[in-house]
Each structure stands twice: as C-alpha cells, then as structure tokens.
Amino acid sequence: MNRLTIVGIVIVAVLVIVAVFAPWIATHDVGATDLSLRYLPPSAQYFFGTDSTGRDIFSRVVFGARISLEVGIVVVSVSAFVGTTLGALAGYYGGWIDRIVSGYVFNVFLAFPGLLLAIAMVAFLGAGLNKLIFALCIIGWVGYARLIRGQVLKVREYDFVQAARALGASDTRILLVHILPNAIQPLIVQASLGMAGAVLAEASLSFLGLGVPPPAPSWGVMIEEARDLSTLQAAPHALIFPGIAIALTVLAFNFIGDGLREYLDPRQRSR
Amino acid sequence: MRSVFKHKVFSALRRFAIFLLVVWTVVSLVTLLIELVPGDPAVAVLGEQATPEQFEQFRQLHGLDRPPFFFSFPRDAQNHRHFQWHGANNRYTDYWVRLLHGDMGRSFRSDRPVIELILERYPATIQLALSALLIAILIAIPLGVIAGKNRGTWIDNLASIVALIGISLPGFVIGPMLVYVFAVKLGWLAPSGRFDWTDFILPSFTLGAALAAILTRMVRSSVIEEMGEDYVRTARAKGLSETKVVYKHVLKNGLIPVVTILGLQLGILLAGAIITEKIFGWPGLGLLLVEDGIGKRDYRVVQGCVLVISMTYIIANMLTDMVYRWLDPRIRVS
Numbered sequence: 054m055n056r057l058t059i060v061g062i063v064i065v066a067v068l069v070i071v072a073v074f075a076p077w078i079a080t081h082d083v084g085a086t087d088l089s090l091r092y093l094p095p096s097a098q099y100f101f102g103t104d105s106t107g108r109d110i111f112s113r114v115v116f117g118a119r120i121s122l123e124v125g126i127v128v129v130s131v132s133a134f135v136g137t138t139l140g141a142l143a144g145y146y147g148g149w150i151d152r153i154v155s156g157y158v159f160n161v162f163l164a165f166p167g168l169l170l171a172i173a174m175v176a177f178l179g180a181g182l183n184k185l186i187f188a189l190c191i192i193g194w195v196g197y198a199r200l201i202r203g204q205v206l207k208v209r210e211y212d213f214v215q216a217a218r219a220l221g222a223s224d225t226r227i228l229l230v231h232i233l234p235n236a237i238q239p240l241i242v243q244a245s246l247g248m249a250g251a252v253l254a255e256a257s258l259s260f261l262g263l264g265v266p267p268p269a270p271s272w273g274v275m276i277e278e279a280r281d282l283s284t285l286q287a288a289p290h291a292l293i294f295p296g297i298a299i300a301l302t303v304l305a306f307n308f309i310g311d312g313l314r315e316y317l318d319p320r321q322r323s324r
Numbered sequence: 325m326r327s328v329f330k331h332k333v334f335s336a337l338r339r340f341a342i343f344l345l346v347v348w349t350v351v352s353l354v355t356l357l358i359e360l361v362p363g364d365p366a367v368a369v370l371g372e373q374a375t376p377e378q379f380e381q382f383r384q385l386h387g388l389d390r391p392p393f394f395f396s397f398p399r400d401a402q403n404h405r406h407f408q409w410h411g412a413n414n415r416y417t418d419y420w421v422r423l424l425h426g427d428m429g430r431s432f433r434s435d436r437p438v439i440e441l442i443l444e445r446y447p448a449t450i451q452l453a454l455s456a457l458l459i460a461i462l463i464a465i466p467l468g469v470i471a472g473k474n475r476g477t478w479i480d481n482l483a484s485i486v487a488l489i490g491i492s493l494p495g496f497v498i499g500p501m502l503v504y505v506f507a508v509k510l511g512w513l514a515p516s517g518r519f520d521w522t523d524f525i526l527p528s529f530t531l532g533a534a535l536a537a538i539l540t541r542m543v544r545s546s547v548i549e550e551m552g553e554d555y556v557r558t559a560r561a562k563g564l565s566e567t568k569v570v571y572k573h574v575l576k577n578g579l580i581p582v583v584t585i586l587g588l589q590l591g592i593l594l595a596g597a598i599i600t601e602k603i604f605g606w607p608g609l610g611l612l613l614v615e616d617g618i619g620k621r622d623y624r625v626v627q628g629c630v631l632v633i634s635m636t637y638i639i640a641n642m643l644t645d646m647v648y649r650w651l652d653p654r655i656r657v658s
Contacts, residue, residue: 160342161349166591166637172598173630176618177357253494257599260496261614273496280500280603282515286508296497304492 058312064305072118081109083116083270092287101294104275105284110291113270114298120271121302124182124255125248128189133244135190136197141236143198144205145228151202159199167192171254175263185264189254193247200243204236211235242314249306256299272299343642350634354627355419359392361623368621369432386432386624387418419627428628433620438628441612446632448518449608452600453593455524456532457586463536468543469570475548483540490537495596499530499603516605523604531600535589542585546578553577580651587644591637598633609633 071078080100090107093099101110143154162170174188208214209232217231258264259273267274272295278284279291361368366382374382383389391410394417399405422429428438471483506526507515513522550556551574559569598610605611613629616622 157345161346166595168595169591169598169630169633169637172595172613172618173354173357173626176613176626176630177360177623179361257494257496261599261602263618276496276500280496280503282503282508285500285504289504289508292497292500292504296493296501299494299497300489300492303494304488307488307492 055312055315057308058316061305061308061312064301065309068118068122068302068305071115072122075115075119079109079112079115081112083108083112084268085109092284092291094288095290102288102290104279104288104291105281110275110294113275114272114294116270117272117275117295117298118302120182120265120269121252121255121299124186124189125251125306127186128193128251129244129247131186131190132193132247133197133240136194136199137201137233137240139194140198140201141205141228141233144202145209145224145232154198155202158195162192162195163199168254168257171258172261172263175258180263180266182265182269185255185258189251193251196247197240197243200239201236204239205232208232208235238317239314242310242317245306245310245313249303249310252299252302252306339642339645343638346638347635350631350638351420351423352416354631355416356393358623358627365432365621365623382432385435386429387415390415390418392416423631428631429624431616431625432622433616433625438624441616441625442609442628442632445607445609445612448606449594449597449601449610450636451524452527452531452597452606452608453590455528456530456535456593456597456600457590458532459528460532460535460539463532464539464543465575467536468540469547469575471540472544472547472551473570475544480544483544487537487540490533490540493533495530495534495599496603498533499526499600502526502530503603516603518604518606527600527604527606530603531593531596534596535593538585538589539582542582543578546581547574550574550578580648583644583651584648587641587648590640590644594633594637 080098085108087107090103091105093103093107095102099109099111101114104110104113139150139154143151170192171185171188174191175184178184178188205228214227214231217227222231255264255271256273256276259271260277261273262277264273265271267278275295276292276299279288279295284291358365365386366379366388367374370378370382380389391414393414394411395407395409397405398408419429426439428442430437431441434441467483467486471480474480503515503526506513513526517523547570555573556569559573560566564572597608598614600606601608601610602614609629609632613626613633617625617629
C-alpha cells in the first residue's frame with residue numbers, strides 16, 4: 054500500500070473520531086450566536102475564529118463532519134446494496150431484467166450528469182437532508198450495478214463456478230458464496246470513491262441551498278454563508294476552514310480509492 | 325466490405341435509438357417530477373391570500389387544471405381510490421406537444437415564455453463552459469507534457485500534487501477564495517458580474533480548475549505511455565528535435581483518450597456551471613435555474629432549464645463520441 058493511501062486512512066480515521074465524539078470535541082454551542090463576538094480571528098478560545106453571527110467555526114466544522122459522513126455512509130451503503138443486488142441479478146440471470154437494467158437504465162442514467170439530476174430532484178421535492186440522501190441514492194446505485202454486473206459476467210464463467218453448479222449448488226448459493234466474494238473487490242474501490250463523491254455532492258447541494266437548511270453546520274452551508282463580500286473581507290477564515298475540511302475529506306477518500314485500486318490490481322502499479 | 329457497412333449502419337441506428345430513449349426519459353422525468361412538488365404550485369406562487377378565482381385563472385393559464393398523466397387514481401365520494409382513464413387530454417402530452425413546437429410553457433412568475441428566458445441566458449453559460457474548457461486545456465497540456473517527460477522527478481511530483489489539489493477543491497471553495505484574493509485583497513478583478521472580458525477570468529478558472537487537474541493526469545500518463553512506442557524511436561532516429569517528437573507525434577496519439585474524457589467532463593462542467601454562476605452572479609442558465617426557478621418556485625423555469633442543460637450535455641456527448649470515432653479508426657469497426 055502506498056504512502057498516500059495511508060495518509061488517506063489516517064485522515065478518515067480522524068474524521069470518524071471527530072464525528073462520533075463531536076459533542077465532546079466541540080468547544081462551543083454550534084448554534085449560539087452573539088453579534089458582539091462576530092468576525093473574531095482564530096485564537097486560543099476560538100480555534101478557527103468566529104463567523105458573521107459570532108458562532109464558533111471550529112465547533113461547526115466538527116459537527117459538520119457528522120453531516121458529511123452521515124450522508125456519505127447512508128448514500129454509499131444504500132446505493133451499493135441496491136446496485137449490487139440488481140447488478141448481480143442482471144448479470145447472473147440475464148433475460149428481461151438484464152435488458153431493463155443494462156439496456157435501459159445504464160444507457161439513460163449514465164447519459165447525463167448525476168449532480169444535475171440530484172439538483173432537479175431536490176428542486177421538485179424541496180430541500181432537506183432526507184430528500185438529499187434519497188436523490189443521491191437514486192443516482193448513485195447505477196454505477197455499482199454496472200460494475201457488479203460486469204464482474205458477475207466475468208466470474209460466472211470461471212471453472213469453480215461451473216464446478217459448484219455441477220455439484221448441484223442452488224443459484225442463490227452460487228451467487229452469494231461463489232460469485233459475489235470474487236466480484237466484491239472493485240466494489241470497495243468504488244465505495245471509497247463514492248464516499249468522496251457523496252460528501253462533495255452534499256456540500257454542493259447545501260451550498261446551493263438545496264441540501265441541509267442553513268442553521269445546520271453543513272460545510273457547504275458554512276461556505277455559502279462565508280462568501281458574501283463583507284464576511285470575506287472581515288473573516289476569510291470563515292471560508293478557509295470549512296473549505297479545508299471538505300478538500301481534506303474528499304482527498305482522503307480519493308487517496309484510499311486510488312490506493313486500493315492499485316493494490317488490488319497489480320497491473321496498474323507500475324503506472 | 326458489405327458487412328462492415330451493415331455494421332456501421334446498425335451501430336449508428338442503435339446509438340440513435342439510445343439517444344431517443346434518453347431524450348424521452350429526460351422529458352418524462354422533467355414533466356412527471358413536477359407532480360412530486362409538495363403542495364399546490366398555484367398556492368406556492370400566488371400565496372395563501374389569493375382568491376379562488378385567481379387560483380382558477382392561474383391553473384387554467386398554465387394547464388394545471390388538467391389531469392397530470394394518461395390515468396390517475398382519484399378518490400370517489402366513499403373515499404376509495406379507483407382507476408380513471410383520461411386519454412390524451414393531459415399535462416404530459418400537453419408538454420410534449422408544446423415542446424415539439426418549441427414552446428416550454430410560460431414562467432409562473434413573470435408570465436414570459438420559458439424558452440425566451442432560456443435563450444437569453446444560454447449564451448452566457450456556453451461562453452463560460454467553453455472558456456473554462458480552454459483554460460483547462462491551456463493549463464493541462466503543457467503541465468501534463470512536462471510532468472510526463474520528467475517522470476519521477478520533483479517537477480513531476482509537483483505537477484501531481486497541484487493536480488490532486490485541483491481535483492479535491494470544489495468550485496464553491498476555489499471560487500470564493502479567488503474572489504477574496506483577487507477582488508477583496510488585491511482589487512484587480514470584479515467579484516461578480518459579466519461586463520467585460522476580465523470578468524471571465526475568475527469564473528472560468530473556478531469552473532476549469534478541476535478539469536485542468538484531471539486532464540493534466542490524463543495527458544501525463546498518455547505521454548508516458550506513448551513515449552515508449554516504436555514510432556517515437558523512429559521519429560528520433562530521423563533526427564527530429566525533442567519538441568517536434570513530443571508536440572507533433574506523441575501528443576497527436578496521446579490526445580485520443582483525452583478527447584473522450586473531455587466529452588464526459590462537459591457534463592460535469594455544465595453541472596459545475598450552476599455553482600460557478602451562483603458564486604459570481606453570472607447571468608447564465610444555472611443562475612436562472614437556482615434563483616429564478618428553484619428559489620422562486622417557478623417550476624416551469626426549472627423544467628425548462630433542466631431539460632436544456634441535459635440536452636446540451638447529451639448532444640455534446642454524442643459529438644465527442646463522433647470525434648473520437650473519427651480520431652481513432654480502430655473503434656469504428658470493432
């Protein structure tokens with residue numbers, strides 16, 4: 054495993070700890086506003102300074118990790134589960150289910166940008182954390198389904214699967230015990246890159262006002278609030294810290310995904 | 325020869341059929357998603373205080389008094405749901421018929437034709453996307469070539485780190501940071517608006533940064549791969565200068581995979597334009613969608629914007645695919 058992957062794992066580990074223990078790590082109340090304390094620079098009391106309404110940026114970044122990880126974990130697990138199930142069924146059985154999933158859904162869903170579809174769905178459904186997660190799952194599962202279908206098509210032909218079938222194993226057993234474990238590796242890579250994508254999508258939609266509504270300490274919301282000219286002038290740290298948090302998180306998951314891909318596929322290592 | 329021709333026709337037809345399927349899905353999604361809007365659009369637009377006559381007039385004007393689809397399951401007097409067939413007299417066919425006549429309905433707010441609003445804003449978005457593309461290419465090709473030619477050295481590592489930062493920093497972080505440095509601190513550029521060419525610099529760079537990063541990586545690995553090919557040795561043996569070898573021979577072959585990525589990235593560019601336009605108050609489709617459409621709950625505008633952005637992306641993708649086939653004859657037949 055290369056150095057960048059380890060850096061990625063360390064960052065994600067810190068992030069998880071921060072998210073889990075957020076109430077103990079945060080130094081101030083995330084919602085407490087005090088206009089007399091606005092635009093304070095980073096100090097020993099306010100590690101990342103304060104924003105335009107005097108809220109502690111450090112505590113908000115800490116609680117923001119919760120929102121980001123929650124969205125990422127739910128979106129990735131639901132999409133991976135649905136995608137794996139449908140992809141495996143389509144690849145294994147073929148027939149009409151395969152015709153619908155790979156002939157129609159793949160061509161159509163992968164034909165236009167996911168973020169736009171998410172924006173469109175949230176635009177009609179209304180903003181909110183659950184709706185955002187729902188929209189991201191709807192667009193997310195297709196990638197996993199395509200990946201698993203391809204893997205299943207490949208593994209299905211291997212000798213040990215033929216042997217299992219000859220021994221009279223049921224379809225369910227062949228799929229769950231023999232095929233899926235051999236198709237799962239690229240899924241882990243995809244899931245890791247998917248975490249990066251989901252965190253980014255949540256922040257983007259929240260920035261646009263389509264995700265988590267404002268008082269919540271989502272990193273995207275914090276950046277949106279920090280970018281008006283007067284705040285930018287008085288407190289650039291209100292923009293920089295949540296920005297760094299997003300960049301580090303996305304970078305870490307990308308490092309892990311890229312590293313795992315190389316690790317699992319030695320042919321790519323030399324590049 | 326005949327079978328090759330037949331194959332070509334068949335695959336062109338197949339691609340066209342997929343194209344039609346995609347268009348049908350996008351239009352259907354856009355028309356049916358509006359039915360998911362919580363509450364009554366008439367109430368959302370006119371407010372609770374409007375009179376029943378005003379509501380009625382509004383619904384009639386925008387065709388909202390008609391059934392949403394070919395069939396529905398309305399409740400009867402006993403509060404049981406039952407199947408009811410409406411035939412072609414519904415909003416879904418309305419939208420299709422109007423769309424085929426180049427009409428996307430009228431804005432719920434300003435009552436102007438949506439197509440007019442979109443055509444007003446469309447050039448700004450395309451200009452932004454193209455200048456972002458240009459900036460990305462201008463950064464990525466030299467940087468990727470230098471990194472690839474000096475593989476493993478500190479120059480290569482530096483280029484890779486710059487590329488990684490570009491990929492991980494989303495537009496809504498880069499954009500405001502650029503505004504802070506170049507507008508607030510240095511005062512060189514305007515923080516928002518679209519009046520002269522200098523106003524293009526920050527938005528294009530914001531939108532193009534991620535693409536530049538991705539392209540740099542692509543160009544780099546392409547150059548590394550192509551430099552090992554026999555024709556490079558031949559070109560060198562003929563006595564060509566290293567610059568000519570790289571820019572005339574290596575790049576020409578190495579850019580083929582880059583072109584594919586460009587097509588796929590265009591969608592990300594268009595979706596990213598929505599965010600970039602919001603940051604810089606850039607009067608394009610994205611701002612129309614977010615502020616006038618979603619912000620003011622003008623769902624006709626939302627429908628139109630989503631439709632036009634998707635179609636632009638789908639058509640751009642198709643064109644890329646054609647360019648790709650033309651560049652690399654190997655995939656024409658296979």
